[in-house]
Amino acid sequence: MDFGLTDEQELLVESLKEYADRYFDDESVRQMYENHQVSAEAQDAYRDAGFPFMGLPEEVGGIPTDHVTLGLMTEKLYEFTGAMTPFMTGMLACADLAEFGTPEQSSVIMEEYEKSGQSVAALCLSEPAAGSDNMGMTMTSKKQADGTYVLNGQKTWVTNGADVPYLLVICKDEDPARENNKMSLWLVKRDTPGVSTAHLTKLGQHTVPFVDVFFDNVVVTEDQRVGGEGNGWLLLMKNFEFERCLVVAQGLGLAQAAQNDAIQYAKDRIAFNKPIVTNPRVQDLITENETILQQSRWWLYYCLWKLDQGESINADIAMLKSWGTRAHLQVADNCIEIYGGLGYTDEVRVGRIWRDLRGNMLAGGTCEVMDYIAGRAVPKAYK
Amino acid sequence: MKIVVAVKVVADDQDIFVSGDRSLDYSKARQIISTYDTNAIEAAAQLAADNDGTVVAISASTTKADDTKVKKDILSRGIDELFMVADDSLETADSYATAQVLKGIVDANASDYDLILCGDGSADLYAGQVDVQLAAALDVPVINEVTGLKVEGDKVVVERTLEDEVEEIEVPLPAVISVSPNVATPRIPGMREILAAGKKPSSVEGLAGALETKVEVEDIKAPEMTPRKNEIFAEGDIDAFAAAVAEALK
Structure with a gap:
């Protein structure tokens, strides 16, 4: 049984310490909590050090990493900054996209990170009447005569939802009934017509705001579906x-x-x-x-x-x-x-x-x- | 363009303790890159990136520096290759002796260098002499306290920030330049660079022949603690306090 860290893990921890010391002094953190956002400077520096790519597959430009290292990275980032940050939630959404999406779909990860260090995607899962009870979700996608799909419904507690360019949305295929267990995942640009967000004020964790997301007749095409039709829930559960x-x-x-x-x-x-x-x-x-x-x-x-x-x-x-x-x-x-x-x-x-x-x-x-x-x-x- | 950067590996001064007999206890201190050398490494890496160059790091350190983690740390900061001479006689080596060892590394492994960068001074001795001694040994020009540098053809144009002006000096290559800490902010090595570091070439050799020093070290002791005066001023008597401070500063 070996409780030691590798050289690489120790050096990673040192880099995280340096990163936190530079960008998360008391005054900066106070401002981040007031502004409900980690500063753009700190997000870009996080990207420049390659941290958001940890845990993503090589094919999308990531740095494949074991779970132990990702856990260590998370623990130390939070200890050194003493603050909530959007990074690991962002990484999980990207990891889902990279694992289940097509190469074209997951190519948006690097495209967006070239623009800024901001997280790329947010997962839209819970609904007002379907938190722990996921089968109770009522948001649907309905196929149209022209082959497109229309999304309607509301998601809630979407972490980083107002700050990311892409939403990874799960909803029921065609029928909102509880018995319908066919759900699909969709990659939707946040600025698509019909998508809107409303801020929810939390008791804490103000640096990672979450929002309600409303989908009002949002038209998507088949190439925006992530993974197979009806498989979304099984994918996410993994x-x-x-x-x-x-x-x-x-x-x-x-x-x-x-x-x-x-x-x-x-x-x-x-x-x-x-x-x-x-x-x-x-x-x-x-x-x-x-x-x-x-x-x-x-x-x-x-x-x-x-x-x-x-x-x-x-x-x-x-x-x-x-x-x-x-x-x-x-x-x-x-x-x-x-x-x-x-x-x-x-x-x-x-x-x-x-x-x-x-x-x-x-x-x-x-x-x-x-x-x-x-x-x-x-x-x-x-x- | 081939850039050489001289790196010292030292005990982390945060974990050096003074024992009862005023000797220094290094037993808890791990080996790290001497602080100011991280700025020199960054300046070298940026210069190489801007000029399609390569950077090799050279180091004359004790055998404790032959540590996989500290070597990977050096190589994760934009360095292409590392040549180290590790010998415990270097523990108390003076600037002259260190410069001779570094010259040996350069002659053997990087004699086609264009530029050698040194940090402002080492974190332990901080004599700030190795750059000058190394330049003398190699018979090339040297300039120190440099706060900015760029390559123009076969020369480097350096900036030195003085009290009331910025001096700009052209230095023909090859040359030795020592840089001030504010020349470049060290990068935060990312996991990609850290993982790549272990695959980069590095070599560690012992010292060939005896070390020639000009300074003899008899003993290393921490200074004696000055007893505190514990002079307490009455609350609110700021004038008396200010007068005492002014007196002490005279």
């Missing part, structure tokens, strides 16, 4: 497990950033004539955090390693995502406690991290859905 790993990796990085800050503060802050880090109750908070961080880290890397071995992590990642995202919120909560009153202000970033981490419990599937998946799978594993 990457759900990995997406959940990255949600945990993001939370782990942010929770670690909060812990780094809180321990430094506890060492500096004097109360009753000594640093508060010498107080056993403060030490309890610190060690509870460390236990969560280490447990979730090694469990996460075990999941990523299993993915690299080609094994399913359906139940593993469901349990980790349910427990881990709640535990990471607890870490940030403990960090606020260590700071005391100061932790409840905008003067320090642990409160912002706390708000951001609440969203990770929902992203990629709620804790309750994760528990449902694991609850069915675990007994089956005991024969």
Whole structure:
């Protein structure tokens, strides 16, 4: 069993540290959260360092990378910046497009990255009445007499949806009925007539805004369908497990950033004539955090390693995502406690991290859905 | 165009600790590229890219520098090939000795060079002398504190930023030039460059013959800590505080 990193992984981590130090100082991050966007400068630098291409296949100009490295990259990016960034969500949408799309469809990835460092595509999946209950979606594509298709419906919680040039949309073929399990994926330019977006204000994670997307008689052609007719859901499901790993990796990085800050503060802050880090109750908070961080880290890397071995992590990642995202919120909560009153202000970033981490419990599937998946799978594993 | 850049590998100064006897404890310090040399590497890489050139890195370091990670780090920054001489006698080598070793590397591997770039000074000794000594050994012109450079035919036009003017100087090639840190911001090596680095040619050799030094090192000790005065001023008495600061600055 080898817990070490390769030279290349260590150098990647150093590059991420340098990147974060240059573009994510406190003032820049504050502005990014106010502007609801990571700065164009930081997005372009991310592109220039080749980071968005990690995990994409060579055929589309990507850098094929194992899951462990992508998880490491995500964790460290979030720890070093202490901020939510749109990059890994953008990478997942591109990875879907590259894996399931034709060469012509996936060529838009590099075309767009040549223009700017902004993410290329956003996945439109959830609907107002179909979040966890995906079969409840009612958006449809209907084939017309002239061979084109017309899309109608509404998607919601589309991360980066207003900022990307392309939308990767899943909807039902022809019939919105619950019984209809034929769904197809479509690659739609966001500026297509009939597509509009409306901003939704989140509690946190303001740097990765999400939107409602409305499709009002949007005409698409057959060459915009990604993958086979009626196959869309099966395709998307293939990457759900990995997406959940990255949600945990993001939370782990942010929770670690909060812990780094809180321990430094506890060492500096004097109360009753000594640093508060010498107080056993403060030490309890610190060690509870460390236990969560280490447990979730090694469990996460075990999941990523299993993915690299080609094994399913359906139940593993469901349990980790349910427990881990709640535990990471607890870490940030403990960090606020260590700071005391100061932790409840905008003067320090642990409160912002706390708000951001609440969203990770929902992203990629709620804790309750994760528990449902694991609850069915675990007994089956005991024969 | 063939550009050579001299790179020193040093212990990361963030992890060097002073022991009780004022000796330096390097046991926790990993090997890194000497900070100012990353600016020289970037300047060399940009110059090569603009002039259809190649860049080779040369290094005279201790055997600790023969580390796969630090070599890949050098090669991930726009360098085509690395030639290193690694010998523990170089631990306390002076500028003269280092320059002689670098000259040996150049003569053996890159004698057809057009330009040699050096950083502002090493992160450990910061004598800023190796560029001059290397130029003397190679019998070529040298110019230092350069803040900008471009190639024009068979010469380089360099800028030196002085207090009230920017000096522009033409230097015939071949030459040795040392650059100020602000000459170029080091790139952030991406995964593509990091992965390619391991496949680039690099060679490490021991020192041929004994090291000739001009400076003898007797001992290396951290300076003694000056005890703090712990002078506390009454709250609000800013005038007394200001007067004390002014007195100390005299």
